[in-house]
Amino acid sequence: MKKLLQVDTLPKHIDVAILIARIGIAALMLTHGLPKLSMLLSGEPVQFLPFMGLSQEVSLALAVFAEVFCSILLLVGFATRLAVVPLIITMLVALLMVHAADPFQMKEPALHYLLVYVVLLLTGSGRYSVDYLLQSKADRKAFSLSN
Template sequence: MKKIDIALLIARVGIAALMLTHGIPKLLMLFSESPVQFPPVFGMSAEFSLVLTVLAEVFGSIFLLAGLFTRLAVIPLIGTMLVAALLIHSADPLSAKEPALLYLTTYLVLFFAGAGKYSVDYLLQKRMIAVKPARKEKDDPTLAIYQ
């Protein structure tokens, strides 16, 4: 049991669970009957900005919990945290930007390190290698991206 895989599991599940506490209220706001109170960005409407944020924060976090398509799942989350830190809170003090920057840091680690051994990504990659004819695991560079 590698310590790095346990650390990636803790980071992935922890950050996904914490982000869901931000995403689920936004999801409820999206489906409520009251007018959307959300900042519009890049010329998009408040509603469309909210939809994109919900997709990233809720569905990206669900993928992270499972460790499924981890590197792809963190890309919209990275973008969302960049927008939050650099646009939404641009005039605010660092203390207001700090949560977005902390999430961003963890998402960047997961983007570069991958999901680790304890993930659906790893199981799928392992299964794909077993199905391929007579190919050595060490010669397959695609496995390295999930470890």
């Protein structure tokens, strides 16, 4: 678990690139998630893809969790590697189920999001994040000495 949340010490320009990717993709995903949150809270009948036997309401709630809550975590860089997992799953569902029969142009946005989320899963949140601030100084120093 400790390694999962560990932030690697990278050159500063790489950390800036991760920061830009993290904030940019989180902000863009919020534009998809906030309308879904409004739909969920509206009290009106839900029109959403029922996924794997789940009701439309539960499927929508899971999408809202990923697209809003996980995007906020991503925005501040808290538990980044954990936060992108639901986002990756959501984009796989969008790519392989929601837009399965659509032309590539309709699948492309989900694929773009998916690629950035996979990169963030591999890189973590970078130096400019809550994850980095929470990581103890001793852990950061030990890591930088080992590299």
